[in-house]
Amino acid sequence: MTVEVTNFWWVRHAPVKAMMPGRIYGQRDVGCNLKDSERLKQIADQLPTEAIWVTSSLSRTKKTAKAIAEQGGYPIRPLAYKELMEQNFGLWQSKTWDDLEEDTEAAAFWTDPATTCPPDGESFRTLCQRVEKCVTHLIKKYPGQEIICVAHAGTIRAAIAQALNLSPANALRLKIDTLSISRLQHFSEVSRPDNWAVHGINF
Template sequence: MSVAVTTFWWVRHAPVKAMMPGRIYGQRDLGCNLKDVDRLKALADQLPTEAVWVTSTLSRTKKTAKAIAEQQKTPIKTLAYKELMEQNFGLWQSKTWDDLEEEGEAEAFWVDPANLTPPDGESFALMCKRVQKCVTHLHKKYAGQHIICVAHAGTIRAALAQALDLSPEQALRFKIDTLSLSRIQHFVQDGRADSWAIDGINF
């Protein structure tokens, strides 16, 4: 009986430069701080040397992937997917949550953070759908391979929701640190429904 095991190595990008607590970055294309060489080296040591490398289309994921690969001394070619971008917070991007509190916009959001859509943006629930569609594409196209995905906290939460069959509301409970690693496996076995396994989250 044949089994195809596809392993997703999810890495959250390096911290945004001059990161401010409470600032909403979303899909803004900002630079990242790659000075933590020890952490980059630790990630490189854990990742497979033969893998498909995937990022979002935002530069902080591409730069993080390149920095990790340099520590691994492995030449890579990354595949960038817009579907793996962070949640689009629309007109809220660049503001802080304190700004929204003062404007009265955050109250409704905190009542239902998974389903409320920021002005000109998207809800986390909608984001989960686009991310999960992309993950399905990846495990079908690269079945049986290692896929290193350098992405965003929201993206990784969406991938975990897919693997664990969680609602968007439940997925928001995961804390995903910058330069952390989460490993998920997808299984295809003859005569059985597809299945998932979680090897580790945020380590």
Template sequence: MNQDSPMTTRWWWIRHAPVNSTGGRIYGAGDPLADVSDIESFRGLAGLLPRDAVWVTTHLQRTHQTMAAIGEAGYPLPEAGTQGIEIDLGEQSFGDLQGRPRHEVFATVEFQRHRFWLTAPEVAPPGGESFEDLLGRVTPVVERLTHDYARRDVICVAHGGTIRAALAHALEIPAAKALHFQIDNLSVTRIDHHPAEENWPDPAWQVVMVNRHPK
């Protein structure tokens, strides 16, 4: 399959700018400010991303800040307020763990952890949700937007957990395996969707790049 086929829908996932305002506390689905001072990375993103794309963010302000900073670095953003905002693409909620110091939580045996994530994929912290729950809400949004914006470029500024969930869906791998992906702040992950065609009766996802740094 030619990844540049005119039938392809291309998702450009960007993890938001880093959060340095929480003093090392877990923020998960919270809404702290991001640090958008890395001008070089934003210029790299502005040069890498395709023009005439559909833009999507989550409801959390760090994704809006990141999108705005890419625009300030030279990318011609769509008219203000016209990007899609998808609550169900927000980060995993860690419930009662949010606001607690990371080192304190990591030192406890309160719950089962994953080596590369705060909790095991099936574990929901008190008052929160599991990574499997996150996957369950991200997948329908990805499928819906892929249908709505077929054959377009979709740029989505989201979160580390969200992007791992999108990879799990595309690759049809267990949630626990998706947590092995490293997704850095301001990195780009591209996942293409190829529809069914005459010689290919089933649609297919193709992972083109993961965790690409823009500078």
């Protein structure tokens, strides 16, 4: 019996430059702070040296991937997937969560943040669906390989939800820090084509 094992190393991007607590960045293409070379080196030392590198289409993930690889001393050519972008918060992007306290459209969001869609944006449930499709695609395209995905907190929560069969609401409880690693392992065999193991979250 042949079992194909595909390892996913999810890394959240470096902190956004001049990050303001509570600011909603979503799919805004903002810069990131790469000054913590010690942490970047720690991450590089934990990742496999031969792997498929994947990022979202936002620059903060691409720049973080490049900085990690430079610390590790290995060249990379990351593949960018728009499906791995952060949740689209639509008209709420650039605002703070405090700004939304008096917003009548946000009332439903506070009641059900997993399925409520921000104006001109997408729900977290929709994010989970697109991330799952992308992960499934990567498994089929690169079976049995090491895949390093530099992405966003929402994206990584969605990937963990897929592995653990969590509801979107429960996945939102996961804390994913900037410059953290979450390692997931996918097992594929004929009788059970979609098994997962979680080796660590937010380390």
